Amino acid sequence: MGPAKVEIPSPDKFLRKHYKEPKLSDKIVPFSEDSLKRMSISTRTDNSWMQTQSKKDFIKSNAIENILTPPRKPRASYAFTKNGDKQLLEPSGLVPKYVNKKDYGQTPEYLQQRKEEERRAQEEYKKYVRECLSQEATKQLSEEERLSTLQGLKKNWEEMNHRYQCLSIIMDTIPKRTRKEKLEVQMKQLERDIDLMETHQTIYIANN
Template identity: 50%
Template sequence: ARHGDKYPIDTSGLTPKYVFKKNFGEVPVYIKNRRADMDKAKQEYETYVSDYFRRGAMREMNDDERQTIIDGLKKQWEDVHHEFQTLSVIIDTIPKRLHKERLEHEMKLLEKDIDLLEKHQVIYIAD
Protein backbone atom coordinates (compact mmCIF):
# COMPACT_ATOMS: atom_id res chain seq x y z
CA ALA A 1 0.00 0.00 0.00
CA ARG A 2 1.34 3.43 -0.95
CA HIS A 3 1.05 6.36 1.39
CA GLY A 4 2.52 8.99 -0.97
CA ASP A 5 5.75 10.91 -1.13
CA LYS A 6 6.73 13.51 1.42
CA TYR A 7 8.27 16.84 0.36
CA PRO A 8 9.12 19.88 2.48
CA ILE A 9 6.25 22.34 1.93
CA ASP A 10 8.31 25.56 2.31
CA THR A 11 10.56 24.98 -0.68
CA SER A 12 7.86 23.45 -2.86
CA GLY A 13 6.28 26.80 -3.74
CA LEU A 14 2.90 25.83 -2.34
CA THR A 15 3.05 28.38 0.48
CA PRO A 16 3.40 32.10 -0.27
CA LYS A 17 6.87 33.06 0.89
CA TYR A 18 7.67 36.49 -0.58
CA VAL A 19 4.33 38.21 0.06
CA PHE A 20 5.36 38.76 3.67
CA LYS A 21 8.51 40.72 2.80
CA LYS A 22 8.42 44.39 3.80
CA ASN A 23 9.13 45.65 0.27
CA PHE A 24 6.76 43.28 -1.55
CA GLY A 25 4.82 44.99 -4.33
CA GLU A 26 7.14 48.02 -4.55
CA VAL A 27 9.01 49.04 -7.67
CA PRO A 28 12.65 47.92 -7.33
CA VAL A 29 15.26 50.61 -6.77
CA TYR A 30 17.21 49.83 -9.94
CA ILE A 31 14.08 50.39 -12.03
CA LYS A 32 13.42 53.72 -10.27
CA ASN A 33 17.03 54.76 -10.95
CA ARG A 34 16.78 53.73 -14.59
CA ARG A 35 13.52 55.64 -15.05
CA ALA A 36 15.09 58.74 -13.46
CA ASP A 37 18.10 58.46 -15.80
CA MET A 38 15.81 58.16 -18.82
CA ASP A 39 13.77 61.19 -17.73
CA LYS A 40 16.96 63.19 -17.22
CA ALA A 41 18.28 62.23 -20.67
CA LYS A 42 14.95 63.13 -22.27
CA GLN A 43 14.96 66.51 -20.51
CA GLU A 44 18.53 67.21 -21.68
CA TYR A 45 17.58 66.32 -25.25
CA GLU A 46 14.54 68.61 -25.16
CA THR A 47 16.73 71.43 -23.85
CA TYR A 48 19.24 70.80 -26.65
CA VAL A 49 16.50 70.81 -29.31
CA SER A 50 14.82 73.95 -27.96
CA ASP A 51 18.23 75.70 -27.95
CA TYR A 52 18.67 74.85 -31.64
CA PHE A 53 15.13 76.07 -32.36
CA ARG A 54 15.89 79.40 -30.70
CA ARG A 55 19.02 79.84 -32.81
CA GLY A 56 17.01 79.00 -35.92
CA ALA A 57 19.43 76.25 -36.92
CA MET A 58 16.78 73.54 -36.90
CA ARG A 59 13.11 73.17 -37.77
CA GLU A 60 10.53 70.42 -37.43
CA MET A 61 9.26 68.69 -40.56
CA ASN A 62 5.48 68.93 -40.86
CA ASP A 63 3.29 65.91 -41.63
CA ASP A 64 2.44 66.96 -45.21
CA GLU A 65 6.10 67.36 -46.11
CA ARG A 66 6.95 64.03 -44.48
CA GLN A 67 4.12 62.22 -46.29
CA THR A 68 5.13 63.77 -49.62
CA ILE A 69 8.68 62.49 -49.18
CA ILE A 70 7.43 59.02 -48.18
CA ASP A 71 5.12 58.87 -51.22
CA GLY A 72 7.98 59.95 -53.51
CA LEU A 73 10.31 57.32 -52.07
CA LYS A 74 7.63 54.61 -52.47
CA LYS A 75 7.04 55.64 -56.10
CA GLN A 76 10.80 55.53 -56.71
CA TRP A 77 10.97 52.07 -55.07
CA GLU A 78 8.11 50.85 -57.30
CA ASP A 79 9.94 52.06 -60.42
CA VAL A 80 13.18 50.32 -59.39
CA HIS A 81 11.22 47.18 -58.40
CA HIS A 82 9.45 47.14 -61.77
CA GLU A 83 12.82 47.35 -63.53
CA PHE A 84 14.10 44.56 -61.25
CA GLN A 85 11.10 42.36 -62.12
CA THR A 86 11.71 42.79 -65.86
CA LEU A 87 15.24 41.35 -65.62
CA SER A 88 15.79 38.00 -67.29
CA VAL A 89 15.69 34.94 -65.07
CA ILE A 90 19.04 33.69 -66.31
CA ILE A 91 21.81 36.08 -65.38
CA ASP A 92 24.68 34.72 -67.39
CA THR A 93 26.86 37.77 -68.03
CA ILE A 94 28.77 40.01 -65.66
CA PRO A 95 26.97 43.24 -66.72
CA LYS A 96 23.59 41.59 -66.06
CA ARG A 97 24.76 40.47 -62.61
CA LEU A 98 26.14 43.93 -61.80
CA HIS A 99 22.89 45.55 -62.96
CA LYS A 100 20.85 43.20 -60.77
CA GLU A 101 23.08 43.87 -57.74
CA ARG A 102 22.82 47.64 -58.31
CA LEU A 103 19.02 47.44 -58.43
CA GLU A 104 18.92 45.32 -55.25
CA HIS A 105 21.20 47.79 -53.47
CA GLU A 106 19.06 50.73 -54.62
CA MET A 107 15.87 49.02 -53.41
CA LYS A 108 17.45 48.24 -50.04
CA LEU A 109 18.49 51.89 -49.55
CA LEU A 110 15.01 53.13 -50.49
CA GLU A 111 13.39 50.64 -48.08
CA LYS A 112 15.70 51.82 -45.30
CA ASP A 113 14.80 55.48 -45.93
CA ILE A 114 11.07 54.71 -46.06
CA ASP A 115 11.25 52.76 -42.79
CA LEU A 116 13.17 55.60 -41.13
CA LEU A 117 10.58 58.20 -42.14
CA GLU A 118 7.60 56.00 -41.24
CA LYS A 119 9.00 54.97 -37.87
CA HIS A 120 9.63 58.49 -36.55
CA GLN A 121 6.69 60.88 -36.28
CA VAL A 122 8.80 63.91 -35.30
CA ILE A 123 11.71 64.71 -37.62
CA TYR A 124 14.02 67.70 -37.27
CA ILE A 125 15.76 69.29 -40.25
CA ALA A 126 19.02 71.19 -39.84
CA ASP A 127 19.04 74.39 -41.89
Protein backbone atom coordinates in the same frame (compact mmCIF):
# COMPACT_ATOMS: atom_id res chain seq x y z
CA MET B 1 95.19 8.63 24.43
CA GLY B 2 92.96 5.65 25.17
CA PRO B 3 89.74 5.33 27.20
CA ALA B 4 88.93 7.97 29.83
CA LYS B 5 89.79 7.11 33.36
CA VAL B 6 86.44 7.14 35.20
CA GLU B 7 85.69 5.87 38.65
CA ILE B 8 83.90 2.54 38.51
CA PRO B 9 80.47 2.68 40.31
CA SER B 10 79.94 0.54 43.31
CA PRO B 11 77.58 -2.44 42.89
CA ASP B 12 75.72 -1.39 46.05
CA LYS B 13 74.42 1.86 44.40
CA PHE B 14 71.99 0.32 41.89
CA LEU B 15 68.68 1.96 40.81
CA ARG B 16 65.65 0.93 42.80
CA LYS B 17 61.95 0.81 41.97
CA HIS B 18 60.11 4.21 42.08
CA TYR B 19 63.45 5.87 42.60
CA LYS B 20 62.61 9.07 40.67
CA GLU B 21 59.05 9.58 42.01
CA PRO B 22 58.54 12.43 44.53
CA LYS B 23 58.33 11.36 48.14
CA LEU B 24 55.75 12.62 50.65
CA SER B 25 56.92 14.27 53.77
CA ASP B 26 56.73 12.24 56.93
CA LYS B 27 55.41 15.24 58.93
CA ILE B 28 51.93 14.61 60.47
CA VAL B 29 49.52 17.60 60.77
CA PRO B 30 47.41 17.45 63.95
CA PHE B 31 43.58 17.39 63.44
CA SER B 32 41.43 20.17 64.93
CA GLU B 33 37.63 20.36 65.03
CA ASP B 34 37.68 24.16 64.73
CA SER B 35 39.07 23.95 61.24
CA LEU B 36 35.87 22.29 59.98
CA LYS B 37 32.76 24.35 59.19
CA ARG B 38 29.72 22.36 60.05
CA MET B 39 26.22 23.26 58.82
CA SER B 40 23.47 23.59 61.33
CA ILE B 41 20.94 20.76 61.16
CA SER B 42 17.28 21.62 61.59
CA THR B 43 15.53 20.08 64.52
CA ARG B 44 12.41 17.93 64.46
CA THR B 45 10.19 20.78 65.61
CA ASP B 46 11.57 23.29 63.07
CA ASN B 47 8.79 24.09 60.53
CA SER B 48 10.43 27.04 58.72
CA TRP B 49 10.56 25.10 55.43
CA MET B 50 6.77 24.95 55.31
CA GLN B 51 6.55 28.73 54.96
CA THR B 52 8.09 28.59 51.46
CA GLN B 53 5.46 26.24 50.07
CA SER B 54 2.94 27.69 47.56
CA LYS B 55 -0.80 27.29 47.99
CA LYS B 56 -1.34 27.04 44.20
CA ASP B 57 -3.09 23.93 42.93
CA PHE B 58 -0.78 23.01 40.07
CA ILE B 59 -2.90 20.06 38.94
CA LYS B 60 -6.01 22.19 38.53
CA SER B 61 -4.16 25.12 36.92
CA ASN B 62 -2.42 22.80 34.41
CA ALA B 63 -5.74 21.18 33.53
CA ILE B 64 -7.40 24.60 32.92
CA GLU B 65 -4.43 25.79 30.85
CA ASN B 66 -4.54 22.68 28.66
CA ILE B 67 -8.31 22.99 28.17
CA LEU B 68 -8.14 26.67 27.13
CA THR B 69 -5.09 26.26 24.88
CA PRO B 70 -6.15 25.96 21.18
CA PRO B 71 -5.11 22.72 19.52
CA ARG B 72 -1.89 22.80 17.52
CA LYS B 73 -2.52 22.64 13.79
CA PRO B 74 -0.46 20.10 11.89
CA ARG B 75 2.00 21.52 9.37
CA ALA B 76 1.04 20.90 5.76
CA SER B 77 3.08 18.19 4.09
CA TYR B 78 3.00 16.03 0.99
CA ALA B 79 4.03 12.48 0.22
CA PHE B 80 6.62 12.15 -2.53
CA THR B 81 7.10 8.37 -2.60
CA LYS B 82 4.82 5.36 -2.75
CA ASN B 83 5.95 4.38 0.75
CA GLY B 84 4.45 7.55 2.22
CA ASP B 85 7.65 9.53 2.84
CA LYS B 86 6.63 13.10 3.60
CA GLN B 87 8.17 16.56 3.35
CA LEU B 88 6.93 19.98 4.43
CA LEU B 89 4.81 21.70 1.81
CA GLU B 90 5.77 25.34 2.47
CA PRO B 91 9.51 25.22 1.64
CA SER B 92 8.93 22.91 -1.33
CA GLY B 93 7.86 25.74 -3.70
CA LEU B 94 4.46 24.17 -4.45
CA VAL B 95 2.56 26.77 -2.42
CA PRO B 96 1.75 29.95 -4.42
CA LYS B 97 3.01 32.53 -1.91
CA TYR B 98 4.17 35.36 -4.21
CA VAL B 99 1.04 35.28 -6.40
CA ASN B 100 -1.12 36.18 -3.39
CA LYS B 101 0.88 39.29 -2.52
CA LYS B 102 -0.82 42.68 -2.80
CA ASP B 103 1.86 44.15 -5.05
CA TYR B 104 2.16 41.07 -7.28
CA GLY B 105 2.40 41.94 -10.97
CA GLN B 106 2.91 45.66 -10.32
CA THR B 107 5.90 47.64 -11.47
CA PRO B 108 8.33 48.27 -8.59
CA GLU B 109 8.73 51.82 -7.40
CA TYR B 110 12.43 52.02 -8.26
CA LEU B 111 11.66 51.08 -11.89
CA GLN B 112 9.04 53.83 -12.11
CA GLN B 113 11.57 56.34 -10.78
CA ARG B 114 14.13 55.14 -13.32
CA LYS B 115 11.64 55.51 -16.18
CA GLU B 116 10.78 59.01 -15.01
CA GLU B 117 14.47 59.93 -14.91
CA GLU B 118 15.00 58.55 -18.41
CA ARG B 119 12.00 60.50 -19.71
CA ARG B 120 13.31 63.74 -18.21
CA ALA B 121 16.78 63.09 -19.62
CA GLN B 122 15.27 62.44 -23.07
CA GLU B 123 13.27 65.68 -22.92
CA GLU B 124 16.33 67.65 -21.88
CA TYR B 125 18.35 66.10 -24.71
CA LYS B 126 15.65 66.97 -27.27
CA LYS B 127 15.53 70.51 -25.94
CA TYR B 128 19.30 70.79 -26.22
CA VAL B 129 19.22 69.46 -29.81
CA ARG B 130 16.51 71.94 -30.77
CA GLU B 131 18.54 74.83 -29.40
CA CYS B 132 21.69 73.68 -31.20
CA LEU B 133 19.88 73.19 -34.50
CA SER B 134 18.06 76.50 -34.21
CA GLN B 135 21.40 78.24 -33.80
CA GLU B 136 22.65 76.52 -36.97
CA ALA B 137 19.62 77.81 -38.93
CA THR B 138 17.97 74.44 -39.58
CA LYS B 139 14.36 73.65 -40.38
CA GLN B 140 12.28 71.09 -38.51
CA LEU B 141 10.25 68.75 -40.69
CA SER B 142 6.56 68.80 -39.75
CA GLU B 143 4.59 65.62 -39.15
CA GLU B 144 2.62 65.99 -42.41
CA GLU B 145 5.81 66.49 -44.40
CA ARG B 146 7.41 63.51 -42.72
CA LEU B 147 4.47 61.23 -43.50
CA SER B 148 4.25 62.42 -47.11
CA THR B 149 7.99 61.89 -47.56
CA LEU B 150 7.68 58.42 -46.03
CA GLN B 151 4.86 57.51 -48.42
CA GLY B 152 6.90 58.75 -51.37
CA LEU B 153 9.89 56.65 -50.34
CA LYS B 154 7.71 53.55 -50.01
CA LYS B 155 6.16 54.21 -53.42
CA ASN B 156 9.61 54.54 -55.00
CA TRP B 157 10.68 51.30 -53.34
CA GLU B 158 7.65 49.48 -54.76
CA GLU B 159 8.49 50.74 -58.25
CA MET B 160 12.11 49.66 -57.86
CA ASN B 161 10.97 46.26 -56.57
CA HIS B 162 8.65 45.85 -59.56
CA ARG B 163 11.52 46.58 -61.94
CA TYR B 164 13.72 44.16 -60.04
CA GLN B 165 11.13 41.38 -60.28
CA CYS B 166 10.84 41.94 -64.05
CA LEU B 167 14.53 41.28 -64.62
CA SER B 168 15.62 38.19 -66.45
CA ILE B 169 16.59 35.20 -64.34
CA ILE B 170 19.64 34.39 -66.47
CA MET B 171 22.28 37.12 -66.22
CA ASP B 172 24.38 36.24 -69.27
CA THR B 173 25.38 39.77 -70.29
CA ILE B 174 27.22 42.60 -68.57
CA PRO B 175 24.42 45.21 -69.01
CA LYS B 176 21.93 42.87 -67.27
CA ARG B 177 24.26 42.40 -64.31
CA THR B 178 24.98 46.12 -64.10
CA ARG B 179 21.26 46.97 -64.12
CA LYS B 180 20.53 44.38 -61.42
CA GLU B 181 23.33 45.65 -59.15
CA LYS B 182 22.19 49.25 -59.62
CA LEU B 183 18.59 48.39 -58.67
CA GLU B 184 19.80 46.51 -55.58
CA VAL B 185 21.87 49.50 -54.42
CA GLN B 186 18.94 51.90 -54.92
CA MET B 187 16.53 49.60 -53.07
CA LYS B 188 18.90 49.27 -50.10
CA GLN B 189 19.27 53.05 -49.92
CA LEU B 190 15.49 53.47 -49.98
CA GLU B 191 15.12 50.88 -47.20
CA ARG B 192 17.60 52.80 -45.04
CA ASP B 193 15.77 56.07 -45.68
CA ILE B 194 12.40 54.49 -44.83
CA ASP B 195 13.80 53.04 -41.62
CA LEU B 196 15.23 56.44 -40.70
CA MET B 197 11.91 58.23 -41.27
CA GLU B 198 9.95 55.62 -39.31
CA THR B 199 12.36 55.48 -36.34
CA HIS B 200 12.84 59.21 -35.71
CA GLN B 201 9.80 61.37 -35.11
CA THR B 202 11.72 64.66 -35.17
CA ILE B 203 13.81 65.42 -38.26
CA TYR B 204 15.74 68.60 -39.07
CA ILE B 205 16.82 69.79 -42.50
CA ALA B 206 19.58 72.31 -43.16
CA ASN B 207 18.45 75.45 -44.96
CA ASN B 208 21.47 75.52 -47.27
